[in-house]
Amino acid sequence: MEPREAIDVRDPRRYARVTGDPLDTDSLPPWCYTSDAFHAAERERVLARSWLCVGRVDMLAGAGAYRALDVAGHRVLLVRSEDGTIRALANVCRHRGTKLLEGAGTTRWIRCPFHNWTYGLDGALRGAPDMDATRGFDPTASGLLPYDTGVWNGFLFVRLTPGGPSLEASFGAMTDLFAPFRLADMVTTRTRTYDVQCNWKLFLDVFMEDYHLKAVHGASIAATYIKPAPPETGPGYASIWNPHEGTSGLTSEDRDHAFPPMTGLPASGTRYGWLYPSFAFAVTVDSVWFFEVEPDGPGRSRVAMHMGFPRAIAERNDFAKKAERYYARWHCVLDEDNRVLALQQQGLESPAARAGRYSFLEPVPSRFAQWLVAGVTA
Template sequence: MTQHDTTLSPMAELSQNVAQPFERARAMPKSVYTSDDFLQAELDHVFRQDWFCVTRADALANPGDYTTLDLAGQPIMVIRDRDGQLRAQSNVCLHRMSTLLEGSGNTRSIVCPYHAWTYNLDGRLRGAPAMTLNESFCKDAYALPQVRCEEWLGWVMVTLNPAAPPVAEQLSGVRDLIDDFGMENYTQTFFETHRWDTNWKVLAENFMESYHLPVCHAGTIGGLSKLEEMVCPPGEPAFNYHWIYKEPHFTLANAHPSNTRLKGDRRRMTFLLAIYPSMLITLTPGYFWYLSLHPHGVGQVDIRFGGGMSPDFVNDAQAQSHFEAVKKLLDDVNVEDRGCTEKVYRGLCSDVAAPGHLSHLERPNYDFACYLNDRINPAD
């Protein structure tokens, strides 16, 4: 069988693809990006099973702060209750099953927009109008189903899988890698949601490799990173990573003069962390930004996009100008990435498209393919 054999299922094509060692590896088959069957397998075996990044904990700092999301078709809210606890719970009313909250914000209670059934922040039903004549109704019997939620290094993580290992255990290697950056102390200064016309894996892979920086990002950060300085080690079971060095004149990507934690080259080191399935973090000594991706069909991706500053720069006298400079830079970078990744998706839908061999700078993409294969084809 060849890589063009159309008799293979997308799952089998992926299995065949990752059977090659990295030194001979090709990009993933185009069917894994375009097949509805493969997407359903991802929802069942990836997004319903693994941890998903929602936002930063400091974005939900006060009682009643909330954000909402759909995870593998399940409407979820994450909210800080009156005791200061972060909790994730179903975002579906227990009466006629309307969704409850929308977007992000702050609320004193959770009120259904359909019949005004009202819940406390912890999900317990507080009140239900005009229910006194139903003899079997008992308010105390109603509470929104809870979803597993953990805070890790400042991130809010949720999972639909009761058996998933704790985040800190699963990602202990990430902490070992970047502990001296103090990522848990970085402050989120913006958060947005977007939808792009590309498959979620195209955007994930775009983040995982810096091979494209000099070309795709020629107008922004491309000239600040050198291909010969990029290091792409083999990934770990739950994540992959690589790092690049930023030029000293890119002030915000270098350690602040008051930062005594980072030493030597780590003062100008940018880590690109891809935490499976779809949490993508760029971490520099001065700022961070992230994407949390979820498929919206095969041809679109829903993006949770946020970022902010390290405490050294937050407390700097020039803090506001730093915020503005980082946000403008990231917006410009996103315009470039959107153009590149939407072109890739249009291209891979072509009848004659075929995956080429990977560069040594695309090692994280190969590791990502192996992770997906382990989830989709666990018997391999």
């Protein structure tokens, strides 16, 4: 058996069975989920060059609000300045590299804990004590390095390496598909983080295939999603429309506790979206949920699940109590997925694992695999 780490992960011949109509293809070779070399390649060639979701603009309310995140191995600081602009800055001191802020909060300055260099909310260096004698030191050229940012329907994105299509172009036809749901008017009301024991791609694949519903979600939500429409896919995205009655933000048995649905929706159901490589989200008649997925090496992922509602619902007097049933549904379903994903990862780590064939109910993982391989081998 060929050792996995000896494989040239950028050789297109390695992926000959991955490309084609999903019903003709194999899944990715197992080492795409376990190999350090493959993970380094996908991080550098795909993740670092794509638009990655870093929450929503409503999570940075007011001047000085910040979030410090790890994004594809970069330390990223999201910060809102006095004029309302949201920036993504390298969370790395220009003096000797110390990480500046942690977690989330509100601040007036960005001050380095090591030697007190101080930056404004726009990233400009405002103070550097005892640097007067340093020859040729230019404070104006020592601000925090900026990343590209973009906003789509209130979702905030960062791109770690400049170049490539605009955020709007990347979403393509998904912008029209999601327009009826008025996502820009949603507010994030709850976040829960998970250490998931699987490769980041597996976490996203399961979100966008209907094949596992009966086996994994039989007791929670499988009865809601009875007739998913065929996926709509584009060069860098996929979307699935699941028509159904009521909301999918509650389990079937909690249906009587639903908030009133948004008015003016053209149809009832849930629309799922995946902007490759790592932004997965879903919106139903009264709520939205979405993920920030950060790989932690090839075999583990850190996931933030964010949940939200239209502003009018979130401002209701009975919101906090009723929303708990929604949160319980989302946690329960994610726990169901995460249990089986840990088993999938353990299986894929075995040398006996092989690529497999897809059902007609899982074309999106095949489409994504083809997109990813094109990026890794380019």
